[in-house]
Amino acid sequence: MDVTLSVQRHNPDANPATWWQDYTVTVPDHATVLDALLAVRDEQDESLTVRCSCRSHICGSCVMRIDGRSALGCKTKVAEALRRGGAEGRVRVQPAGNMAVLKDLAVDLEGFFGKVRAVQPWLQPVGPEPEREYLVPNEAMLRVRDAMACILCGACVSACNSLEVDDRFLGPAALAKAWRFTEDPRDGHDRDRLEFLSSVPGGIWDCTHCFACVEVCPKDVKPMERIIELRRRAMDAGFTDNNGARHSQAFRDTIAHSGWLDETKVAVRSVRGPDELLDWVGVGARSFLRGKVPLRHKAIPGALRVTAIVSAAERTAAGSARGGAAAGAAPHGAPGHGPGSGGGSGA
Numbered sequence: 001m002d003v004t005l006s007v008q009r010h011n012p013d014a015n016p017a018t019w020w021q022d023y024t025v026t027v028p029d030h031a032t033v034l035d036a037l038l039a040v041r042d043e044q045d046e047s048l049t050v051r052c053s054c055r056s057h058i059c060g061s062c063v064m065r066i067d068g069r070s071a072l073g074c075k076t077k078v079a080e081a082l083r084r085g086g087a088e089g090r091v092r093v094q095p096a097g098n099m100a101v102l103k104d105l106a107v108d109l110e111g112f113f114g115k116v117r118a119v120q121p122w123l124q125p126v127g128p129e130p131e132r133e134y135l136v137p138n139e140a141m142l143r144v145r146d147a148m149a150c151i152l153c154g155a156c157v158s159a160c161n162s163l164e165v166d167d168r169f170l171g172p173a174a175l176a177k178a179w180r181f182t183e184d185p186r187d188g189h190d191r192d193r194l195e196f197l198s199s200v201p202g203g204i205w206d207c208t209h210c211f212a213c214v215e216v217c218p219k220d221v222k223p224m225e226r227i228i229e230l231r232r233r234a235m236d237a238g239f240t241d242n243n244g245a246r247h248s249q250a251f252r253d254t255i256a257h258s259g260w261l262d263e264t265k266v267a268v269r270s271v272r273g274p275d276e277l278l279d280w281v282g283v284g285a286r287s288f289l290r291g292k293v294p295l296r297h298k299a300i301p302g303a304l305r306v307t308a309i310v311s312a313a314e315r316t317a318a319g320s321a322r323g324g325a326a327a328g329a330a331p332h333g334a335p336g337h338g339p340g341s342g343g344g345s346g347a
């Protein structure tokens, strides 16, 4: 099969501009986009920089954007990319997003791994070490198994809309990793972790729920769902003195009260006090001028039914949280499960 790859190239050391370069190459029908890129490099242009190692979607090195979508080059078949709408028989290949380009398809991963390190992705047990190994209920490990499958490829980070506008955001990969350790019954520092994640600039409250990370993750880690769970756990643990938690509570309260969102009330209640509110006066004025702030907020007809739906949803959520706790882990740091090895590991 012949395929034309349009590759976005960049060599910042030599030239600040990026350019597109087309390569037509013959590859087997089962070839992946990475196979095609390596064929280009071997046969046509050895200056093309591609990062890869396992070629089996295990090592996480070959993340790139293929026709605009973040993906592993070694997991995306050329034929599949062409079927999905490669323009005129071409496959467009770009470096991963939200990371600086070092050269061509190789991006700088320093910031990415720095954020992963910031959530302390290792077990921190408390208390006496067991004589032998930790005993962990199967259910508890099954619960974290999917998150442990993360290969730190960065596809989620490449696709994250929040990171596009705020580089401080810890991002989906680091937060999914943080979730995995707050959920591990051997770890004794889940409260410290939740406090950090609630209060650090760019923590759990900066996700916009856009689902992009869930859609592109090659290992089905579902980072956004982990972030939502971290928020719930942080609020349940009492870490509510922050704008994110206030915003979430105000959002819920106004809908339960009037059946729809009272944006003015949500904005006012999301901030700590009048001083902080002053910072938002400009945004409020612009929103008002664009008709985004209704002058009067009235309850919708049938608001009571919405209130009943909110209450039912909360009862269901509380029930499943109790069920999950009963079926899953022992309390964090509980005797027999928590304290221990002094520096164990974990994926």
Ligand code: SF4
Binding pocket: 149, 150, 151, 152, 153, 154, 155, 156, 157, 172, 173, 176, 216, 217, 218, 219, 220, 221, 222, 223
């Ligand atoms: S969560 Fe998924 S997309 Fe993100 S780094 Fe891990 S494996 Fe890659």
Ligand code: SF4
Binding pocket: 156, 159, 160, 161, 162, 163, 171, 172, 206, 207, 208, 209, 210, 211, 212, 213, 214, 223, 224, 227
């Ligand atoms: S859901 Fe949140 S973490 Fe995931 S890509 Fe969107 S903003 Fe980023």
Ligand code: FES
Binding pocket: 051, 052, 053, 054, 055, 056, 057, 058, 059, 060, 061, 062, 063, 072, 073, 074, 075
């Ligand atoms: S080369 Fe290892 S994940 Fe693609």
